[in-house]
Amino acid sequence: MKVIAYLAFTLLSILIQFCVMDLTQEKTELDDEQVAFNGTSHKKKFHELMKDFTQKPHALYYQTLMNNNHRDLDFRPSTKTFTNNSLQRLEISTIISSTIFDELYDDNMSTTEDPFTTESLYTSTEIDNVTEISFFDKNNKTVIKPKVPKKPRNKDCGCDLLYNVCDINCCCDNDCSETEKDIFANCKDAHKKMDEIGNLCYPYEHFFYQENNFVDNLFCIIKTNLPEKRGKDLKKYDIDAVAHSHKWHSEVKSKHTEFQKKPYVYGEPVWVLKDGSIWYIDTPSPTINNYCTGRKPIMFLKNENIKCIVKLKDLEMFKILKTPQEAPCISVTEKSLNSTTLNCSTLHCTNWTIIVCDEIKCVDYNKSLHEPSCTETSCTNLALKLEYVFYYYDSKIINATIKLFSQNISLDVPFMNQEINVRFILTNESIEKVIEVSGNPGYLYGRPLIASTAESNRSLNFFNVTSPHIRYLVQPSNKEGICTSLITENNFVMFGLNKRIKCRYVYHKSIHFQNGTNICNDIESSLEELFGLNNKLYVSPYGNPLDVKDSDWLSIQTNLYEKDITYGQFVTKNSKLRCYNVITRISYIITFADVSKVTIKRENKIVSININVSARNVTLTPEDMSTVLTIDTNFIDGTKPRVYEYAGGPHINIHLPKDFFFPFPSNGIHVTKQSYNLIMLCCVMYLQIK
Amino acid sequence: MSKVTNVNSSLAYEILLYLNSFYLGMFFVCEVAMGILKAINVSYPENALLTEAGIFCALCLVEVIRIFLGRRGNLASKKVPVFFSVVLTIPSAVGVCYFLIYQTYILRLEYIWCAVMLIFHALELAFAILFIFTVCKHQQFE
Structure with missing residues (x-):
């Protein structure tokens, strides 16, 4: 009995709760209807408004209506044309609608901006007689469409870039008329979103809102009490930004010019010995544009691929052919660490190997065969592409090779693309004998x-x-x-x-x-x-x-x-x-x-x-x-x-013993009433478990 | 020394408290679920979620005590527990009003069930006062 009473009360409480919920919801929906409008409801309301106006031409009535709705309604100027044979009803509607539109269009609108129309409205509504209707007739002949005052510039409209001109697909641009916004791509969706927000349902990601879905409607956030957002740092700019920002250097200086007598480490320049002094090798590089205007040192173990535009006389190959034999590449060894002098007897010197390559094969550079030469129209044996290959093994550079990819070039082109590759290989084998895979294990x-x-x-x-x-x-x-x-x-x-x-x-x-x-x-x-x-x-x-x-x-x-x-x-x-x-x-x-x-x-x-x-x-x-x-x-x-x-x-895996329902011996005794009840109870339990 | 000799229990008050006890359970479960839903989907200002959780726990505690005292007083025809129950109605209603008006995100559903809770409070308050008057009226002194 107690259980039944408990269930009954629970059901009753739920019933009461849902009754109250429905009642409250109906009330809420009624309230919403007064506030929320979508595109169709605008039109409907507008027509109703016009209809009421023609039936009850009284100034106070319309003023009240306007005041009530001017924040929510988004009226559009009437595009209807009116003939002279139409009754004053239509004409009044036209002017009134336009005036309402003016009022609703901009809160800050002053009546002086459009005195004629405003005056017409108030005149008609204050006097409210046939004479005034004929007065409207006169007005109608002169002015049918009142001017629409321009809205002030919307400062929050990020796409409004053209001054006093409507920007295409910019829905918030006040320079655009409603007709123009109609032909834009996304303005209708924007209006719809506005309507949804106007319906006080915040479109959070998981709080879906569907207009006619009661359940989803319940999960709408109808009000928020979020604190006002404030930036922690009220300073809009950092005065010290100049001090700790990167700037173009005012004088040309290199930070790689110091030679330290120690074995090569990653990122250190590759050194050469020339005329008893230590220099580093550098390559042309583009700095502020695609031209080879700057130079940068070849860094140890840093592979490079440099492409830049150069004049014929400034080709890197000419510099290479002049100097390398006089300037061997050096490596600091243990022997040189203990020595005070710096020459090829104490340092490990590696002479440069220059080879000339074409599409198929590479051969050693032979000055008589491969020296560049030019005629009036073209040049031969010019290397627009060259490659430095350094073989590093046993803590020293054991081979330094320069590959010149020679080709013939027409002199018609004043500038040409130069490509310089730098490659380091940690082996004593030739690069041709090094097998390179294309990924490990998958392809790169x-x-x-x-x-x-x-x-x-x-x-x-x-x-x-x-x-x-x-x-x-x-x-x-x-x-x-x-x-x-x-x-x-x-x-x-x-x-x-x-x-x-x-x-x-x-x-x-x-x-x-x-x-x-x-x-x-x-x-x-x-x-x-x-x-x-x-x-x-x-x-x-x-x-x-x-x-x-x-x-x-x-x-x-x-x-x-x-x-x-x-x-x-x-x-x-x-x-x-x-x-x-x-x-x-x-x-x-x-x-x-x-x-x-x-x-x-x-x-x-x-x-x-x-x-x-x-x-x-x-x-x-x-x-x-x-x-x-x-x-x-x-x-x-x-x-x-x-x-x-x-x-x-x-x-x-729970199951009852096989003899659970027949726990009685085969030469069974007479089944008593209690046993019968027990069997029934077991059956009920079994069915419930099932 | 006084002794209550008459039985003056209010049936309506008892029914309201009884229903309210079930409603409180539902309110607690649903509000927790809704809190989790909001915590997952919307961002809260700093400490707002903890504050709301704290207020909610306090509200539930007060409600449990209020209903318990109300029922005990009503069934035993004692006015003191009912009086305390009436007193506790004030913080309880304030708490419900907080969730109805001042919490960070208010869902339409919460609007509904907080309003129902307030209706319970109002009715119980009215019947509790009636009950106290009845008890005082029929009190006999030896």
């Missing part, structure tokens, strides 16, 4: 794709310096407009680098007019060779192929075999060769994914690589045996978002 962006043509032991072949097989995936590149497929760094397919190359393929062999198909097939074969399709290629899934099994290397899939057969024929009239189904486009599609187990580090693994070729018909002439090729590279990130699996809840 911008590193070449590791590939192999070997049928077996591909990983071993990669790390074998003497292996004849290729190490990196090569694609044709554009060299002065012509397609080249040299095994250089420029031609490597770099991980993550999507690009499209267009270049012209030129068929150099002489053509015979007997059989067009043979020539076209030969062109096709050379194109396949150019694209590297003549060999079976494998790509390492990881940037470091050390532990990658042969079976894990990815075979490049190609649709070459799906292509139609190539054939050709001469068009005898104009001696043109028409080749059908020649490869003109090749597309590398490489799919990779992040397979790392932790989120902080990516481990890019290539999961598939496809080469798609596209063929078309090409017409060649004996004068121009060339066609334009397109090479596309697409890297697709196929990483799937991580899916977390949560452990299931604890499973309690």
Whole structure:
């Protein structure tokens, strides 16, 4: 009985509570209706207002109405045109609405700004007779639309940049009319937001507000009592900012000029010995623009890549060719630490090795062969790109090499781009014998794709310096407009680098007019060779192929075999060769994914690589045996978002003994009433547990 | 020395207190839940959350004592506990008013249940005063 009474009272209390809640909510909603308006309610209210006005033309009534609503309503000027045959009702509405609009539009509006309209309103409402209505008729003929006073400039409107001109898509710009705001992109949404705020429901992130949702409405924050925000530091600026800010130096001085007799440490300049004095090596560098106007020292173990614009006479190679033999590179050794004199007998001196490189190979610099020379139009053997390579081993620089990448340059261009690379290698091996992986273990962006043509032991072949097989995936590149497929760094397919190359393929062999198909097939074969399709290629899934099994290397899939057969024929009239189904486009599609187990580090693994070729018909002439090729590279990130699996809840395996419901022996005694009750109780318990 | 001989318990007062005890439980649970919801979703000024939590705990404590004294006094027809219950109605109502008006973020739902709580207070105050008058009226001295 007590339990039933308890439940009954609980239900009653809940019932009372909900009744009171509903009552309060209805009251709240009623209150809200008086305050909140959206776009449609504006119009409705406006029409109602106009309707009431025509029915009860009394000044006090409208003034009261205006005062009540002028903060919430956002009236727009009437765009209706009125004809002379309309009744005074409409005309009164027009003027009144305009006047109301004026009043509502700006709290600070003075009646003197628009005396005519204001005067009309008050005249009509004060007298309130037919004569005044005819007076309105007269007014209507002269002035239909009252002028809308301009709002003062909104200082908090960040997008209002044009003075006295409406800024596009700036909803808070007071220079914009309502018509202009209507055609803007987001002003309607801004109005809607304003309405929501006007409805006293703060749109916090998790406190959603939906107009007709009762439950969500309950979770609205209807009032806040937050303290006024105050900046702790009332000073708007720091007077001492000048003192502790970085400024341009007033005089040129270097902080790297002091030589200390100690072994090299990271960031120290690389020293040279010249005429018994210690100097540091420096390279040109851009300072305030892209021109090589400044110089900075080569820092020990700091690899650099400097690009700047320079005049021909200021090319760095000229300085290099003048000085290095006289100024060997020095390293401080233990022997020199105990000595007071500084010369090559006490210091470890390393002479410079200058080599000249072209696209294919590098050779030692020979003054007679490689000295730069210029004619009136061009210069030869100029190195716009040069590279310092320092081999540091056993606590001293054992080799200092300068690579000059020579080329011919036209003198038409007064300025040229100069590129200087500085590289340090901590080995006594030549840089050509150092194998570089493309990541460990996953690929790093911008590193070449590791590939192999070997049928077996591909990983071993990669790390074998003497292996004849290729190490990196090569694609044709554009060299002065012509397609080249040299095994250089420029031609490597770099991980993550999507690009499209267009270049012209030129068929150099002489053509015979007997059989067009043979020539076209030969062109096709050379194109396949150019694209590297003549060999079976494998790509390492990881940037470091050390532990990658042969079976894990990815075979490049190609649709070459799906292509139609190539054939050709001469068009005898104009001696043109028409080749059908020649490869003109090749597309590398490489799919990779992040397979790392932790989120902080990516481990890019290539999961598939496809080469798609596209063929078309090409017409060649004996004068121009060339066609334009397109090479596309697409890297697709196929990483799937991580899916977390949560452990299931604890499973309690509780069950009653098998003989729980039949605890009586088989030669059972007569079941008493108590036993019957016990069985019933157990059944109820079982059903409840279930 | 005086001795109360008549039984003057107010049924309406008892019902109100009884319902209020359930309502207080609901109020406590919902207000805590709402506090957690607000603490997660909106930022509070420094110490405001702790202050509100403290006031809320004090309010609940006062309410429990108030209802307990009210019921005890009513059932035993003793005016002193009821008088203290009436006195405790003042801080309790002030506390509810704080949550109704002055807390940092006021949700519409809180508006509703604080208002209901105040209605309880008002009714109980009225019946408690009536009860005290009744007890005083029927008091017999030996």
